[in-house]
Amino acid sequence: MMATPKLVHYHAPQTRSFAVRWLFEELGSPPHELKVLNMKKGEHKTPEFLAINPLGKLPTVTHDGVPVTEVGAIAIHLADLFPDAQLAPPLGDPARGTYLRWIIFNHGAVEPAVADRWRKIESSMPSAMSYGTYDGMVSTLVGALGSGPYILGERFSAADVVVGSSVRWLTLFKLLPETPEFTSYLERLTSRPAFKSALAKDEELVRALAS
Numbered sequence: 001m002m003a004t005p006k007l008v009h010y011h012a013p014q015t016r017s018f019a020v021r022w023l024f025e026e027l028g029s030p031p032h033e034l035k036v037l038n039m040k041k042g043e044h045k046t047p048e049f050l051a052i053n054p055l056g057k058l059p060t061v062t063h064d065g066v067p068v069t070e071v072g073a074i075a076i077h078l079a080d081l082f083p084d085a086q087l088a089p090p091l092g093d094p095a096r097g098t099y100l101r102w103i104i105f106n107h108g109a110v111e112p113a114v115a116d117r118w119r120k121i122e123s124s125m126p127s128a129m130s131y132g133t134y135d136g137m138v139s140t141l142v143g144a145l146g147s148g149p150y151i152l153g154e155r156f157s158a159a160d161v162v163v164g165s166s167v168r169w170l171t172l173f174k175l176l177p178e179t180p181e182f183t184s185y186l187e188r189l190t191s192r193p194a195f196k197s198a199l200a201k202d203e204e205l206v207r208a209l210a211s
């Protein structure tokens with residue numbers, strides 16, 4: 001039997017780290033330590049934290065002291081670690097290809113396309129860009145989410161936490177258009193009890209850090 005993993009989640013509210021907080025809720029809150037870093041005080045750039053994640057970025061998770069960074073990698077790792085929650089298709093299941101595809105698409109296409117758009121950089125060489133064009137990325141994502149209700153159809157998975165978290169932030173910041181597909185997908189995700197619980201905890205944290 002596997003020993004209980006010692007998990008530490010280095011977190012700051014209202015960042016990409018929210019996805020990991022939400023995922024822990026979806027997993028049924030398995031034992032883990034939450035270490036909140038106050039970014040305004042630069043606690044994510046201390047030598048101690050940079051030794052764990054040299055980029056000084058959140059989220060970061062350690063599993064028995066081994067760092068895992070990048071929202072997608074953390075989500076894949078945690079969903080596999082707690083298979084009873086059934087948030088990841090197992091190895092060999094064809095749905096695992098779809099699941100991995102959209103988690104990686106979030107990092108390899110959505111994030112860079114949006115970063116370029118935000119900085120007003122036009123994709124002058126779509127064939128050499130990981131995302132092609134911004135419009136192509138958006139229509140591909142709409143296609144992935146449009147049939148729903150979730151990325152894997154009827155089955156909610158950790159891919160929805162990763163992609164849904166991005167779609168939520170990016171539509172809020174107007175970096176993704178508010179298409180009917182994104183809107184109804186977000187309505188489904190944000191009405192989930194685990195999402196609401198994670199959001200309430202993060203809002204409480206924002207208040208605590210402000211006081």
Ligand SMILES: N[C@@H](CCC(=O)N[C@@H](CS)C(=O)NCC(=O)O)C(=O)O
Pocket residue numbers: 014015016017044055056057058059069070071072
């Ligand atoms: N590729 C990383 C990006 C993480 C990231 O950029 N996090 C931001 C917060 S949303 C951060 O920690 N920024 C602080 C900094 O870089 O100083 C991931 O997916 O986890």
